[in-house]
Amino acid sequence: MIGCYHLHMLIPRHGRALLLLFMLSGCAQKLPIDEGRMVIALPGAPVNVDPRVATDAYGEQILQMTHASLVGRDGAGDPLPDLAERWESPDPLTHIFHLRPGLRFHDGRPLTSADVRYTFTWILDGANRSPHRGLYRHLAAIETPDARTVVFRLSEPFAPFLSTMVRGIVPAGSPARGYAPPVGAGPYRIDDLSPDGEAVLSAYDGYYGGPPAIRSVTVKFVPDSNVRFLELKMGSVNFTLNGVDPDLLPAASLAGRLVVEEGPGGNVTYLGFNLRDRALSDARVRRAIALAIDRETIVRTIWKERADIVSSILPPGSWAYDPDLPAVPFAPARARRLLDEAGFPDPDGDGPLPRLRLTYKTSQNEVRRRVATVIQDQLRQIGISVDIQSLEWGTFFSDIKKGNFQMYSLTWVGISDPDIFHHAFHSRSAPPDGANRGGYSDFEVDRLTESARREPSREKRREMYRRVQRILARDLPVFPLWAGRNLLVRDRGLTGFRLTPNESYGPVREMRIVPDPATPSTGGPR
């Protein structure tokens, strides 16, 4: 006789009751927003939350909420008062900052000029191995004539100096302790930080700008983009900036509790060329490639209109951006003529043989791979055969830095000053000294970018950088493609966040939770 077992026999009656209770308990929990809490999802965990050493984007984003700097930055890249209420530069080598009165750190200690000096001295001390040390190589001395005045003396004029002052200040004597970040003086304090888990922040009542309205903020590290979206949909996450894939945005818009906002972005994607390559050293070939790429179609189909076509690697919101730059149109017929002129005629008319074969390197990011496929198809239309190599990030970036490429695509992230042109296009900025990876060299660009970084006048610098941008638009050492728009997906019950091109989380301090009678937020599952 064969025994007969039923699964319900495996779970005793009291076990079933417990299971039911366990499942029902899921429906009874309150959502964070109902408790006055906001949960922000970041796509990754910060490696470090110490302003003196943090380099990763996630660490920086948390620091924007927790640590105040001498100066902030507006959407155009211009400095704004932060801990310093004002500043002046009596000569190009001297910058004087005046601190606000009554500043205090989260632990109640007064914030004085000594703390400012300590922060930057710590970074400059080679023993501390701060990755930001190179940024302050022009600093010759830091003086503190009184508790509210700091004087920075430079060894040579360096016009982008103010942009380097966006660096969180920590109390004098703070050791670097990995996952125990030093206290700051920003609108939120860090109560708890668990690596790979979450950071719990609470409002700091002593913040000079007044205490934030949302008293508790949890920053959750959610690497999977689908999971991030589902968390938003469920209400267990209330806010994510550039954390939802463009493909999922229509679904986010349809979800009753979510609102999608977008604004101009500051990260410019470009196509890089290796000018040491025989074919690509000819500006006509580079222009032909640019003319053959239909950026509007790519922005419409892959980016779902969530990107702006650009003509410079400087974001359009920057104070130095040249709005009159000539745009490269989509003109495949002109592209073919240029290739003919450059000595790459079509070998067999409508036949399969290409005029030219090129490799295109990109990372394994799904969107980038799709972009590469479309560009491959568009270049095939003008007779250029493209071999796509999609590489793991470390390998890809290593190849790019070594000049081991013909074409590649990358994005400039967080450009804060037009001095980027010196870094990316000066003939002496080849890796490892800079990011001139394609080997571009132009005497006029060298001269202008050197002069501009020494020029204290904003107007004169703007004119110099506009000339640089026009030369680059003529030579096309890289082809600027688009700037992705910043996309905020937030709970309808949150208000007050201002999107900035540099993706700053600073405006979180201005946010509020508002009751939304149209969308009851309680009772849902989390």
Add this chain to the structure above:
Amino acid sequence: MKRYLLGRLLRTIPVVFGVVTVVFLLIHLLPGDPVDIMLGESAVPAQKEELRRELHLDRPILSQYASYLSGIPRGDLGVSFRSREPVLGEIARRIPATVLLAATSITVAVLVALPLGVLAAMRRGKAADYLSGFAAMLSLSIPNFLLGPLLVLLFSVQLGLLPVSGYGAGRPLVLPAVTLGTGMAALLTRMVRATLLEELRKEYVTAAIARGLPYRSAVARHALRNALVPVVTALGLSFGAVLAGSVITETIFSWPGIGRLLIQAIDARDYPLVQGCVLVIALSTVAVNLATDILCARLDPRIRYE
């Protein structure tokens, strides 16, 4: 027994040595410079050289290797390039999460596989057998990166019973553990069925029933016990697969374990952290397999410690 254990422990040394050596060579051969990744593009060459010296990356690779090997017996696995924390501390912080996830998923797998496998064997050729076979094939065919989001859609979004992601021993654990345990449950179900059927055909079972022992008792007391020996062996061997699967599962569910740490370390070319993670995974796999062998011997007295 002591001699056997000592022998097994000694045999782990070349295994671990091999793993450490291969990983050390592979990670150093990979393109990508940790100094570039740490310092970013704004760093000047002198600064990079300085950091390279401090991290001992300027030394010949053999010297770095010897230095790493000499630290292992002292428990010194180096300092993480990215977080500047001791590697051992970094790993220790994540071990509880990974152990909790792995242990729960294995428990889920066993709790599902045993009754289903027994049911399928005892009702061979019937609907229950076909259904369990179908469910096992389906579970084996769905990769974790697909199963995880599907479970989230059903249990979190549609039914609202469980959280989408997070860390904890209660409700946040359910979906990751089921995701990780499903494939193993399917494998074990088929194995329990196959080995039990084989035992049921043996003469001692027929003899036991002929002596008047009820069929269920013959299965439960005799056949199942013998059938479990290869199943336990398979369970031990699949521990490595569970740890490998945890890399994906931990990423999907934002679970702060070693798998996720390993991915981050590889991305950052954090050599000491990658080596440390792999060393711990290798050691735990060896330890689990040793424990499996001991358990097998206790289940089947015919197995001797030699």
